[in-house]
Amino acid sequence: MVFSSTTFLLAFLPLVGILYFICPRKLRNALLLVFSLLFYGWGEPKYILIMLFSTVFDYCNGLAIGHFRAVGKPKGAKAVLVVSVVGNLSILGFFKYTDFAITNLNGLLGTAIPALGLLLPIGISFYTFQTMSYTIDVYRGLVPPQRNIIDFSAYVTLFPQLIAGPIVQYKTVADDLENRNRESLAGASAGMQRFVIGLPCERSSPASRHCSNSAVSRRWGWPSPWHCSIWWPWSWGA
Numbered sequence: 001m002v003f004s005s006t007t008f009l010l011a012f013l014p015l016v017g018i019l020y021f022i023c024p025r026k027l028r029n030a031l032l033l034v035f036s037l038l039f040y041g042w043g044e045p046k047y048i049l050i051m052l053f054s055t056v057f058d059y060c061n062g063l064a065i066g067h068f069r070a071v072g073k074p075k076g077a078k079a080v081l082v083v084s085v086v087g088n089l090s091i092l093g094f095f096k097y098t099d100f101a102i103t104n105l106n107g108l109l110g111t112a113i114p115a116l117g118l119l120l121p122i123g124i125s126f127y128t129f130q131t132m133s134y135t136i137d138v139y140r141g142l143v144p145p146q147r148n149i150i151d152f153s154a155y156v157t158l159f160p161q162l163i164a165g166p167i168v169q170y171k172t173v174a175d176d177l178e179n180r181n182r183e184s185l186a187g188a189s190a191g192m193q194r195f196v197i198g199l200p201c202e203r204s205s206p207a208s209r210h211c212s213n214s215a216v217s218r219r220w221g222w223p224s225p226w227h228c229s230i231w232w233p234w235s236w237g238a
Contacts, residue, residue: 066145
């Protein structure tokens with residue numbers, strides 16, 4: 001599913017918006033998680049498993065780092081952090097560079113190793129670095145480990161930025177994940193204005209996007225360059 005499709009604009013987006021505001025606050029992260037997984041799996045459901053693995057992997061790593069920090073074992077916390085970083089980068093590198101490496105190896109050595117034909121899962125770079133930023137924040141003591149896996153999964157999978165970015169550091173949204181008490185119709189209205197302005201960028205060429213970005217930056221007083229993206233401020237409690 002893409003942001004400019006009629007399915008998203010006329011069905012998915014209005015439905016999520018309505019359900020979000022009528023849903024009890026304590027269930028809103030669960031609601032966003034369910035719809036984010038639906039959004040991501042709309043085209044290729046099998047890739048959900050990779051994202052869910054990364055989510056559970058770093059959720060457990062965060063808990064382990066928090067445990068070792070609490071009992072005064074910094075070496076144990078560092079070891080878990082290394083596991084997180086190496087594990088995440090290995091998964092990302094496998095999907096992004098395995099076939100590239102095989103092709104170049106065949107060219108250099110004259111071998112005929114068959115490529116694996118791997119398809120790059122959509123958004124894997126975004127959610128990989130997001131989950132990794134979480135374990136780094138926990139290791140540095142910037143945030144406590146998130147013990148609610150639903151809240152953490154909502155952070156990883158939130159659909160407005162899942163496939164197009166930007167990468168969101170956990171420390172910047174940790175409070176909003178647990179305290180959804182700042183939503184307002186004014187905030188939703190401002191978000192929809194940004195959505196409407198940014199939507200044409202989804203269907204435009206790179207050159208016109210640059211011009212649009214500059215114009216939008218001047219209109220809203222944002223620093224340049226401003227990247228076109230779909231904003232959902234009330235989903236973070238803005």
